[in-house]
Amino acid sequence: MMESGPLTGPVPTDGTAGATHPRSAELSGVPAKPNPASDGQIGGTFWRRFTFRRPLAALILQRLGLSVGLLFAVSLMIFGGIEALPGDFATTYLGQSATPQAVENIRKDLGLDKPWSERYLSWLGGAVQGDFGTSWASKNSVGEQIGKRLGNSLFLAFFAALISVPLAVGLGMLAVQFRNRLPDKIINVVSLAAISLPEFFIGYLLIMFFAVKYGVATFPATVYDSMSFTERLSAIALPVATLVLVVLAHMMRMTRAAILNVMSSAYVETAELKGLGMFRIIARHAAPNAVAPVINVIALNLAYLVVGVVVVEVVFVYPGMGQYMVDAVTVRDMPVVQACGLIFAAFYIFLNMAADILAIIANPRLRHPR
Amino acid sequence: MNLRSIPFSAWIGIAGIAIAIFCALFAPVIAPFGERDVVGDVWLPAGGDFLLGTDNLGRDLLSRLIYGARTTIFVALAATVLSFSLGMLLSFTAAVVGGFTDQLFSRFNDLMMAIPTLIFALVVLAVLPQHLWILILVMAVLDSTRVFRIGRAVALDVAVMEFVEAARLRGEGSLWIIFREILPNTLSPLLAEFGLRFAFSILFLSTLSFLGLGIQPPAADWGGMVKDNKDGIIFGISAALIPGAAIATLAICVNLVVDWLMKRTSSLKGGRGDA
Secondary structure, three states: OOOOOHHHOOOOOOOHHHHHOOOOHHHOOOOOOOOHHHHHHOOOOHHHHHHHHOHHHHHHHHHHHHHHHHHHHHHHHHHHHHHHOOOOHHHHHHOOOOOHHHHHHHHHHHOOOOOHHHHHHHHHHHHHOOOOOEOOOOOOEHHHHHHHHHHHHHHHHHHHHHHHHHHHHHHHHHHHHOOOOHHHHHHHHHHHHHHHOOHHHHHHHHHHHHHHHOOOOOOOOOOOOOOOHHHHHHHOHHHHHHHHHHHHHHHHHHHHHHHHHHHOOHHHHHHHHHOOOHHHHHHHHHHHHHHHHHHHHHHHHHHHHHHHHHHHHHHHOOOOHHHHHHHHHHOOOHHHHHHHHHHHHHHHHHHHHHHHHHHHHHOHHHHOOO | OOHHHOOHHHHHHHHHHHHHHHHHHOHHHHOOOOOOOEOOOOOOOOEOOEOOOEOOOOEEHHHHHHHHHHHHHHHHHHHHHHHHHHHHHHHHHHHHHOHHHHHHHHHHHHHHHOOOHHHHHHHHHHHOOOOHHHHHHHHHHHHHHHHHHHHHHHHHHHHOOHHHHHHHHHOOOHHHHHHHHHHHHHHHHHHHHHHHHHHHHHHHHHHHHHOOOOOOOOOOOHHHHHHHHHHHHHHOOHHHHHHHHHHHHHHHHHHHHHHHHHHHHHHHOOOOOOO
16 A cells, blocks of 8 residues: 555664663673573673573563563553544534533543543553453444454455465566566566555456456455355455555565665675576575565565555455444544554554564574674 | 656656646646536546546536645645654754654654554544644654654764764754754755655545545545545446546656656665665
C-alpha cells in the first residue's frame, strides 16, 4: 500500500537499548567467543556475567523486554493519547444537539465518569486476559468478535505470505542475475509502478476482470463458519492476489538491493578473480551473507502485510479485523477501535522484533555493538 | 545541469504532474460541469456529453475528476509541507543540540513509529471531529516521524563538519546553525525525500478518503470518488476505476521524478548508483 511501507518501519536497533543497556564500557571489546578461563575474573551483577557468557541469549532477552516495554507504551498512547485529545466521547457519540442530562447519563453508562487512570488500568488488565470490554454500538463482547475475525485476517495474511515470499525472493534473484539488462529493467519499471498503485485500485481492477468480466472468481469474498476449506480458499483468491501484488514490489526491490549489496562486495570479487564458478560463489560466499538481510526484508514486509489487510478487507467485504476496525471508527465505537489498534500494533511490533532478532542470529557482528 | 540530461522517464513524470497541477489551478475554467451538479442519469456510459460518463448520483465524472485534483493535491501538498517543516525543525534541533533533547525526541519518535501509520490515523480520527485542517494536521504529524528519522541522520553527518564547528566557535546560536549552516547543505537529499513523501501523502489521503475518513462528501476527492462508485463494479461499471487510475498515474509520475532526483544525488556523491 502506501509508503509507510517496510522501508521506513521501526528499526529499534539504533541505540534504542539505551534504557536497559547492560554492556559497560570495559566490556565493549570482548571477543566473540569469550575465553572460559577468564570467566572467574568477570565480576559484577548476574546480568553482566550472563551477557558475557551468552551474548546472544542476552541480546534476545533484551529485545524481548524492549518489545514488551514498547507495547506497554503503545497501549498507554492508544488509551491515554485519546483521552488527551480534545472532544468528548459522550457528546460526539450523541451528537451536538444532546441535552446535558443525556450526556451525563451516557457518560455514567459507559463508565466515563471515573478518572482515566482507573479506566486505563482496568482496560489493560482486561486486555491482557483477552477481555476488551463491550462494544458501545452493538453491546457485544469485543473480545469474542475479535477472536472470530482475527482468525479470518490471519488466514488471509498467511496465504498472501505463502505466495509472495518465494515469488519476491525468486524475482529479486532474477533481477540481480540479469542486472542492468532487459529483465532487470522490466522488473524495475513494473515494481516502481506497482508501488504507486493504491491497494483499492488493484483490488477493484482484479474484481472487474476476474469476477465480473470472466466470472472465474467470487466477489464479495465473504466467509462464514459452515464453509469448507476449499470453498474458503476460492473465496479468498482475489484478496490474496491483491495483497501479493501490493507487497511483492516492495519485497522484491529490497531483496534485489540486499543481494546486490553482497554481490558487489570485495570478497565476491576476490572469489570471481580466483576463478570460482558462479554457482560456487553464490552457494559458498554470497548466500550465507545474503540470508540475514533477506530474512530481515521478509519480516518487515510481513509487518507491512498486517496493515495492508485493512484496506483489502474493506474492498472485498471480508469479515476480518480491518473491516471491524474501520466500521468501528466510522461510528466512533471506542472500545473496538482501541482493541483493534492495540492488536495491530502488537503484531507490527512483534514482527519487527522478529526481524531484529533474526538479523542478530544471522549476523554475528551485530552481537557486539560498538 | 542542462535540460538534455533529464531522462525520458523523468519528462513523463514532469508532464503528468504539470497536467494535474494545471487541472487543480484552473478547475472552474476547464471543467464542463459544476462539481456538485446532477446533470444526467446515474452511471451513464462514457461518450456523448459526458466524456467519462456520470457517477452514482448522475454527476459528470470528468468535472469531478478535475475538481478532485484540486482537493487531493492541495491536501496532500499541505500535509507534506507541514510534515517537512515539523520533521526537519525537530530533527535538526535534535542533531544540533544533542544530549538529552536528542534522546527525548528520538525515543518518542521510535514510539510513534511503533504503531503502523494507517492504524494510528484510524485511532486518532475516531476521536477527533471531522474537519479538513484536522485531517491535514494528523497526516502531517504522522508523516513527520519518517522525515524526522531521515532528517536527523542527514543532519548528524553535517553537524560534525568543520564549518559548523567554526560557526559554533564564532558564537552563533542554534537557530543560526540550523537555518544557515545545516539546512542549505542537506537540501539536496531532502528534496528527493520530499517527492517521496508527497507521493505517499497522495496515496495515504486517498486511502483515508476511500475508507470514509478523509475528505467528506459532497466535496470531490479522488479516493472518495472510488468509494462513491464502488458499488457499480459488480454491474461491470468502471466509474470507480477512473479516479483510482488518476491516483495511480499521479503517484507514478511523482515517483518517476523522485527516481531521477535520487539517481542524480547519488551520482553527484560519486555513488555507483546500482544498489
